[in-house]
Amino acid sequence: MNNSIISKNCVIGKNVTIKDGSIIGENVIIEEDVYIDYGCIIKDNVHIKRGTFVGARCILGEYLVDFFDDMKNKNHPLIIGQNSLIRSETIIYGENIIGDNFQTGHRVTIREKSDIGNNVRIGTLSDIQGHCKIGNYINIHSNVHIGQKSIIKDYVWIFPYVVLTNDPTPPSEQLLGVTVESFAVIATMSVILPGVHIYEDALVAAGATVNKDVPKEVVVAGSPAKPICKVSDIKNKISGEKVYPWRYTFDRGMPWNNVGYEQWAKNNPYM
Amino acid sequence: MNNSIISKNCVIGKNVTIKDGSIIGENVIIEEDVYIDYGCIIKDNVHIKRGTFVGARCILGEYLVDFFDDMKNKNHPLIIGQNSLIRSETIIYGENIIGDNFQTGHRVTIREKSDIGNNVRIGTLSDIQGHCKIGNYINIHSNVHIGQKSIIKDYVWIFPYVVLTNDPTPPSEQLLGVTVESFAVIATMSVILPGVHIYEDALVAAGATVNKDVPKEVVVAGSPAKPICKVSDIKNKISGEKVYPWRYTFDRGMPWNNVGYEQWAKNNPYM
Amino acid sequence: MNNSIISKNCVIGKNVTIKDGSIIGENVIIEEDVYIDYGCIIKDNVHIKRGTFVGARCILGEYLVDFFDDMKNKNHPLIIGQNSLIRSETIIYGENIIGDNFQTGHRVTIREKSDIGNNVRIGTLSDIQGHCKIGNYINIHSNVHIGQKSIIKDYVWIFPYVVLTNDPTPPSEQLLGVTVESFAVIATMSVILPGVHIYEDALVAAGATVNKDVPKEVVVAGSPAKPICKVSDIKNKISGEKVYPWRYTFDRGMPWNNVGYEQWAKNNPYM
Numbered sequence: 001m002n003n004s005i006i007s008k009n010c011v012i013g014k015n016v017t018i019k020d021g022s023i024i025g026e027n028v029i030i031e032e033d034v035y036i037d038y039g040c041i042i043k044d045n046v047h048i049k050r051g052t053f054v055g056a057r058c059i060l061g062e063y064l065v066d067f068f069d070d071m072k073n074k075n076h077p078l079i080i081g082q083n084s085l086i087r088s089e090t091i092i093y094g095e096n097i098i099g100d101n102f103q104t105g106h107r108v109t110i111r112e113k114s115d116i117g118n119n120v121r122i123g124t125l126s127d128i129q130g131h132c133k134i135g136n137y138i139n140i141h142s143n144v145h146i147g148q149k150s151i152i153k154d155y156v157w158i159f160p161y162v163v164l165t166n167d168p169t170p171p172s173e174q175l176l177g178v179t180v181e182s183f184a185v186i187a188t189m190s191v192i193l194p195g196v197h198i199y200e201d202a203l204v205a206a207g208a209t210v211n212k213d214v215p216k217e218v219v220v221a222g223s224p225a226k227p228i229c230k231v232s233d234i235k236n237k238i239s240g241e242k243v244y245p246w247r248y249t250f251d252r253g254m255p256w257n258n259v260g261y262e263q264w265a266k267n268n269p270y271m
Numbered sequence: 272m273n274n275s276i277i278s279k280n281c282v283i284g285k286n287v288t289i290k291d292g293s294i295i296g297e298n299v300i301i302e303e304d305v306y307i308d309y310g311c312i313i314k315d316n317v318h319i320k321r322g323t324f325v326g327a328r329c330i331l332g333e334y335l336v337d338f339f340d341d342m343k344n345k346n347h348p349l350i351i352g353q354n355s356l357i358r359s360e361t362i363i364y365g366e367n368i369i370g371d372n373f374q375t376g377h378r379v380t381i382r383e384k385s386d387i388g389n390n391v392r393i394g395t396l397s398d399i400q401g402h403c404k405i406g407n408y409i410n411i412h413s414n415v416h417i418g419q420k421s422i423i424k425d426y427v428w429i430f431p432y433v434v435l436t437n438d439p440t441p442p443s444e445q446l447l448g449v450t451v452e453s454f455a456v457i458a459t460m461s462v463i464l465p466g467v468h469i470y471e472d473a474l475v476a477a478g479a480t481v482n483k484d485v486p487k488e489v490v491v492a493g494s495p496a497k498p499i500c501k502v503s504d505i506k507n508k509i510s511g512e513k514v515y516p517w518r519y520t521f522d523r524g525m526p527w528n529n530v531g532y533e534q535w536a537k538n539n540p541y542m
Numbered sequence: 543m544n545n546s547i548i549s550k551n552c553v554i555g556k557n558v559t560i561k562d563g564s565i566i567g568e569n570v571i572i573e574e575d576v577y578i579d580y581g582c583i584i585k586d587n588v589h590i591k592r593g594t595f596v597g598a599r600c601i602l603g604e605y606l607v608d609f610f611d612d613m614k615n616k617n618h619p620l621i622i623g624q625n626s627l628i629r630s631e632t633i634i635y636g637e638n639i640i641g642d643n644f645q646t647g648h649r650v651t652i653r654e655k656s657d658i659g660n661n662v663r664i665g666t667l668s669d670i671q672g673h674c675k676i677g678n679y680i681n682i683h684s685n686v687h688i689g690q691k692s693i694i695k696d697y698v699w700i701f702p703y704v705v706l707t708n709d710p711t712p713p714s715e716q717l718l719g720v721t722v723e724s725f726a727v728i729a730t731m732s733v734i735l736p737g738v739h740i741y742e743d744a745l746v747a748a749g750a751t752v753n754k755d756v757p758k759e760v761v762v763a764g765s766p767a768k769p770i771c772k773v774s775d776i777k778n779k780i781s782g783e784k785v786y787p788w789r790y791t792f793d794r795g796m797p798w799n800n801v802g803y804e805q806w807a808k809n810n811p812y813m
Contacts, residue, residue, distance in 0.1 A: 059360075091360070109396075171517055173521070
């Protein structure tokens with residue numbers, strides 16, 4: 001028994017599971033080994049690559065604002081990379097190309113033109129507002145808000161309830177996105193003000209309001225945030241060992257997993 | 272093929288679209304040119320005015336707490352004004368009258384007795400707790416929490432992750448709502464404490480904790496928030512021009528669009 | 543007319559309502575007088591005790607990460623206590639035992655091993671990350687984030703947008719949860735840093751960043767939070783009476799309702 005609706009011109013690969021109550025639009029491509037859980041709405045022109053799981057009641061290929069001109073879906077393709085794990089009730093707009101090994105928590109919202117690389121994880125309730133650039137190996141935790149025009153390079157960590165803003169004189173039409181360089185870390189409930197540049201290996205402490213650029217390897221804290229030390233000054237409270245730059249001490253989910261950053265970087269020159 | 276369920280005593284206008292999987296309760300009125308996307312739940316006594324779009328899987332006319340007395344829906348009508356755009360997965364309770372040209376992002380929650388005027392926009396994930404008063408031409412961005420007993424006049428801007436609180440000595444039964452006067456702006460991640468009054472044209476900077484009234488045209492910042500300047504002291508960093516009061520420099524979506532506030536105000540005396 | 547799907551080996555009690563479009567997995571037990579609203583997904587091995595209401599489109603028994611090994615649901619039971627009220631679109635994972643009289647707002651997310659006692663209320667959008675311990679008579683308001691390894695004793699109040707963190711040097715593998723002792727109150731938009739211990743009857747003011755333990759009956763405020771007074775110094779602004787410890791002045795929903803804490807405590811020695 002399966003009451004899903006599959007529209008015309010779809011291509012469904014081998015070993016695809018589509019659970020009950022799903023609605024698949026026109027010109028949808030679902031590659032082999034994809035699993036679509038109950039009640040998903042997959043709108044026109046979505047392409048899901050092989051091995052991807054789509055949780056219950058996701059909406060993929062959500063309408064852009066031009067739908068409302070005449071209640072007709074325009075051609076805004078969405079491509080989701082292979083081996084991705086989209087948890088239940090995530091909404092992803094059309095006009096997005098998302099890399100491989102993508103993961104979301106529940107109820108994530110991703111607007112158009114979010115430009116998301118490979119190995120990106122976005123936590124429950126986070127809201128990517130679109131027109132931004134998100135690199136590779138990014139970890140965005142729960143309930144993070146990424147404003148339009150944000151640029152996030154590679155290997156960045158953003159913790160819960162962080163907001164990247166973009167309007168220097170709200171309300172205005174002059175959006176200035178935040179830039180976060182590679183290996184930077186932004187801790188819980190920090191607000192980054194419009195146009196701020198957070199440099200490599202920097203660390204923004206929890207609860208900070210950041211209204212100035214944060215130099216490389218510097219820790220800022222407070223509201224407004226001020227530099228308090230270098231990341232290399234921070235030590236593990238138990239072991240007493242240095243923990244930052246974190247790429248030398250942490251490898252889960254990273255390409256240098258089980259190899260170590262130093263060894264990996266020799267073979268993969270990054271900077 | 273359409274497996275939607277329409278209950279008795281409904282009135283459905285001309286040129287109405289109801290996509291698959293929707294459930295329409297009793298005594299529902301859907302005026303002409305309304306579009307209801309997949310899987311909506313429209314409970315009893317909902318009235319949707321003409322030209323309105325209801326996104327996938329919205330719940331309109333959600334049960335109030337008196338439903339749980341005997342698992343029967345009481346008579347709590349919901350009226351949604353014409354030409355509104357309710358994005359997917361929004362939940363709106365019964366016992367609400369909402370004005371025309373209403374817009375929501377995704378997964379907005381609006382409790383009973385929210386008293387919402389015309390031309391109000393409420394962003395993704397925002398939560399209007401009900402028993403409040405929201406005027407006209409209000410822009411509430413993503414993930415904003417409006418506590419009970421809040422009063423928001425007209426032409427107010429509230430940015431992401433702002434909370435209007437209401438309990439001076441939590442937990443208590445003595446709720447004191449926040450009042451936000453017309454043309455005020457509250458920037459990202461600010462908390463407004465119970466009973467605080469934010470006066471006309473005031474600006475609360477991002478990340479503020481506001482525990483005192485904010486006078487007219489004053490900018491406050493910090494935690495606790497302190498006055499830092501007048502809004503007229505703020506200049507655009509690039510052009511060097513004054514940007515506040517914003518109604519003289521910004522018009523998108525406002526009734527003075529393409530006319531200018533001064534010209535418009537001559538014909539529409541406001542204060 | 544009812545197109546719900548009920549899988550094999552389910553036990554459905556007397557006077558159970560299951561509205562249209564629900565999908566009930568295998569080995570589900572639904573006790574008498576349970577009401578399941580439209581479009582719920584109840585996965586395998588869920589047990590809902592008598593008198594409980596499950597709002598529209600909840601997902602109960604959501605997959606743990608081991609599902610994705612082979613796209614097969616493992617045995618992770620979920621038990622929801624009697625007379626609970628689960629509002630629409632709540633997602634609760636398997637591998638949870640939840641007490642009686644449980645209440646959620648909308649779109650709550652509860653991960654595995656959350657260990658939730660009796661008479662717990664969790665507000666709209668809140669996210670319980672699992673592997674934590676939540677006692678009895680807990681009130682968690684809207685949009686609260688409870689990190690893994692948090693311990694919350696009994697009679698605790700947590701207000702909107704509070705985050706309990708757990709990673710002292712993010713990103714790391716060394717999680718240190720927050721502990722909140724009984725009768726403590728954490729006000730809106732506070733962040734509690736990893737490993738912090740909040741003692742009995744303490745009060746964290748709104749917008750605080752708490753990086754040190756908070757002693758018994760102490761009020762802390764600011765960023766970083768500092769002690770500002772004792773809770774007994776706080777007076778109701780109108781009546782001039784002491785309001786804390788709150789258990790002597792507030793009883794709604796508490797076991798000492800209509801009796802008073804003092805009288806009740808005589809018969810129910812707590813500490």
